[in-house]
Amino acid sequence: MVKICCIGAGYVGGPTMAVIALKCPKIEVAVVDISVSRIAAWNGDQLPIYEPGLEDVVTQCRGRNLFFSTDIEKHVAEADIVFVSVNTPTKTQGLGAGKAADLTYWESAARMIANVSNSNKIVVEKSTVPVKTAEAIEKILTHNSREIKYQILSNPEFLAEGTAIQDLFNPDRVLIGGRETPEGQKAIQALKDVYAHWVPEDRIITTNLWSAELSKLAANAFLAQRISSVNAMSALCEATGADVTQVSHAIGKDTRIGPRFLNSSVGFGGSCFQKDILNLVYICECNGLTEVANYWKQVIKVNDYQKNRFVNRIVSSMFNTVSGKKIAILGFAFKKDTGDTRETPAIDVCKGLLGDKAKLSIYDPQVTEDQIQRDLSMKKFDWDHPIHLQPMSPPASKQVSVVWDAYQAAKDAHGVCILTEWDEFKTLDYQKIFDNMRKPAYIFDGRNILDVEKLREIGFIVYSIGKPL
Ligand code: NAD
Ligand code: UGA
Numbered sequence: 200m201v202k203i204c205c206i207g208a209g210y211v212g213g214p215t216m217a218v219i220a221l222k223c224p225k226i227e228v229a230v231v232d233i234s235v236s237r238i239a240a241w242n243g244d245q246l247p248i249y250e251p252g253l254e255d256v257v258t259q260c261r262g263r264n265l266f267f268s269t270d271i272e273k274h275v276a277e278a279d280i281v282f283v284s285v286n287t288p289t290k291t292q293g294l295g296a297g298k299a300a301d302l303t304y305w306e307s308a309a310r311m312i313a314n315v316s317n318s319n320k321i322v323v324e325k326s327t328v329p330v331k332t333a334e335a336i337e338k339i340l341t342h343n344s345r346e347i348k349y350q351i352l353s354n355p356e357f358l359a360e361g362t363a364i365q366d367l368f369n370p371d372r373v374l375i376g377g378r379e380t381p382e383g384q385k386a387i388q389a390l391k392d393v394y395a396h397w398v399p400e401d402r403i404i405t406t407n408l409w410s411a412e413l414s415k416l417a418a419n420a421f422l423a424q425r426i427s428s429v430n431a432m433s434a435l436c437e438a439t440g441a442d443v444t445q446v447s448h449a450i451g452k453d454t455r456i457g458p459r460f461l462n463s464s465v466g467f468g469g470s471c472f473q474k475d476i477l478n479l480v481y482i483c484e485c486n487g488l489t490e491v492a493n494y495w496k497q498v499i500k501v502n503d504y505q506k507n508r509f510v511n512r513i514v515s516s517m518f519n520t521v522s523g524k525k526i527a528i529l530g531f532a533f534k535k536d537t538g539d540t541r542e543t544p545a546i547d548v549c550k551g552l553l554g555d556k557a558k559l560s561i562y563d564p565q566v567t568e569d570q571i572q573r574d575l576s577m578k579k580f581d582w583d584h585p586i587h588l589q590p591m592s593p594p595a596s597k598q599v600s601v602v603w604d605a606y607q608a609a610k611d612a613h614g615v616c617i618l619t620e621w622d623e624f625k626t627l628d629y630q631k632i633f634d635n636m637r638k639p640a641y642i643f644d645g646r647n648i649l650d651v652e653k654l655r656e657i658g659f660i661v662y663s664i665g666k667p668l
Contacts, residue, residue: 201226201393204278206308208232208241208267210248210363210470210539211325211356212284217256218367220265222397229266229274241267249538249565252364272315279318280390283308284325284356288583289474298481300329300474309336313343321386324353327419327475329482330412333376350386352377353408355415360469361536373403376411416479420495423472425460427501433463433665434508443665444647463665465548465618465645466506468533470541470583473499506544510551512662513643517613522556525637527608530619530646531563531571538565541583545618546574548645549599559599562608564621568601575599606632614641620648633657 205216208230220228232238240247242261246254257265268274275281285304290296305326312322322340324333333351340349353376358366373394377387387405394403406414433443443463451458467473476495483492514521533543540546549559553575561571575596602608605624609615609632617624625648633640642654644663654661662668 201280201389202278203228203280203282203393204274205230205282205284205325206232206271206275206312207282207284207286207304207326208234208237208247209284209286210250210360211358212282213241213246213248214250214253214256214358214363215284215325215356215367216282217253217260217265218364219393220260220263221256223393224264226393227264227266228260229268229278231268231271231274233269233271235269238267238269249536250360250363251536256364271311275312276315276317278320280321280323280393281312282323282325282354283312286583287326287328287474289477291581295481298477298484300327300478300481302328302332302335305332305336306339309339310343313340316347316349319348321350321352321389323390324351324412325356327355327415327471327478328353328412329478330409330416332412333408348382350377350382351408352386352390353411353415354390355411357415357418360539361534368397370398370402373398374406374411374414375403376406376408379407416475416482419472419475420479420498422460423467423476423502424495424498426462426464426467427498427505429461429463430466430505430664431501433505436665437668440667442667446665463647464505464544464620465509465664466502466544468541468543468545470539473502473542474583503547506547507551509544509643509645509664510548510555513552513614513616513641514555516641516643516660516662520555521552521613523558524613525558525560525611526552527605527612527615528559528561529563529605529608529615529617529624530621531561531566531574532619532621535619535621538563538567538570540566540570540574543574543618544645548616548618549575553596553598557598560608560612561599561601562603562605563619564623571601572596572599606635610635611637612640613637614643616643616645617648618645620646624648629654629659630657633659 203226205212212230216228216230237247285308287300287305290299290301333353337351355374375387375390377383391403429447432446436443447461450456451461476499480492480495528549531545532538532540605627640659642659642661647663651661651663
């Protein structure tokens with residue numbers, strides 16, 4: 200029986216291993232983490248992350264061939280394949296601060312593997328890492344190896360939050376990179392055999408290590424670039440009277456461009472797009488490729504521009520000041536169907552409005568008040584350094600209240616901002632919302648999910664990204 204251990208029970212480690220356990224009943228899978236509370240949640244009724252379909256998969260396998268544990272050393276020592284799925288945040292200090300990936304958590308996991316192993320192992324990079332990380336990991340492992348043989352594979356994860364289970368059940372591709380030696384190829388085959396339980400063989404791509412590591416950064420950079428491209432167009436649409444949804448539809452019909460991932464928005468968020476592009480920029484700079492670095496930097500600049508533009512639009516529409524005005528924020532997560540707020544555009548928009556002294560009333564169906572208050576008081580990049588961060592909540596801001604109902608958020612408000620595209624926001628009773636708001640009543644739709652004409656008929660002043668005013 201093959202034994203798998205995954206270090207890191209987060210958004211990637213938890214769902215990925217749960218699906219492996221479900222699809223491979225003969226493989227024993229242990230997911231380990233230093234966070235006692237996270238492991239307790241994985242073992243309890245309230246899983247630590249909200250992801251459609253996840254609970255069902257976990258309940259089917261937990262205790263059978265899927266285990267969550269803090270006994271890291273025991274499970275690593277017993278495993279044949281060790282996945283490392285720890286966080287790889289942007290460095291906040293020292294060389295490369297603000298761009299380079301911080302591999303502290305990765306390195307400590309690798310050192311621990313070297314210390315506790317007493318049998319040969321395949322070590323799999325599941326986290327997103329800079330190109331050539333495998334070389335560094337190999338050095339750490341082999342310098343402490345005591346005759347134990349390690350094969351390092353790169354197997355980056357492409358799931359998106361909110362659709363993680365669907366993506367894992369039916370991936371566009373699984374990518375495995377390894378050494379081009381007989382031992383390397385044997386290790387690739389062993390991992391391929393795991394995925395082959397449910398992924399068709401022609402969707403399992405194998406490459407060398409560096410191509411696999413770089414492909415992950417490249418995929419996220421291309422996806423984010425698409426959003427910045429459509430968001431850049433949205434600004435031009437507003438200036439010219441074109442409608443960005445019509446433009447997206449028209450260009451998406453070209454099969455070379457394709458229709459997906461062309462929704463203009465208040466900006467992309469999530470734990471990875473910005474982090475991974477910054478990481479890519481840093482790698483380019485280290486290799487003396489200034490033009491290439493500048494090209495990718497621009498994707499982030501346009502994203503920041505889009506968020507600022509949204510805030511400026513709100514403030515300028517409301518007679519150039521939102522001081523003391525109540526503004527309802529509908530949606531705080533970085534996209535629908537997740538409670539994840541990492542790098543959500545809502546943080547920048549809220550901070551921008553708070554900077555102009557607005558009073559915010561925030562509602563999100565999946566995000567807690569504690570999380571929102573913490574996000575709004577945290578420094579940029581600090582959110583992904585959980586080991587240094589203390590679990591203590593900051594003092595609640597008097598300018599921010601968090602409520603559990605969209606109608607309550609909008610009551611007596613001057614404006615409503617849609618920052619996450621939750622389905623329930625499409626079917627709210629906007630007449631009721633209008634009746635209970637201050638006049639003139641504004642709606643700023645940062646996700647283009649509302650029917651602008653209907654809202655205007657009710658009496659709202661509506662701003663929708665990339666649409667005629
Ligand atoms: P996460 O923060 O949710 O989970 C990481 C976990 O690793 C945490 O629970 C942390 O306590 C644990 N950890 C850190 N150091 C440890 C150690 N030494 N030993 C044991 N546990 C340790 O992060 P995530 O969102 O799951 O992302 C993990 C990696 O996967 C990142 O590199 C990310 O870029 C990449 N990725 C994320 C997504 C996504 O949708 N979130 C998708 C694809 C790839
Ligand atoms: C993204 C990638 O899609 C995954 O393939 C990748 O594995 C993952 O990053 C990662 O490496 O972490 P994720 O961030 O979970 O997944 O979610 P996306 O659906 O990509 O959305 C990212 C952001 O872009 C969200 O804020 C979303 O609202 C925004 N977005 C997305 C748009 O503004 N417009 C679109 O058309 C699509």
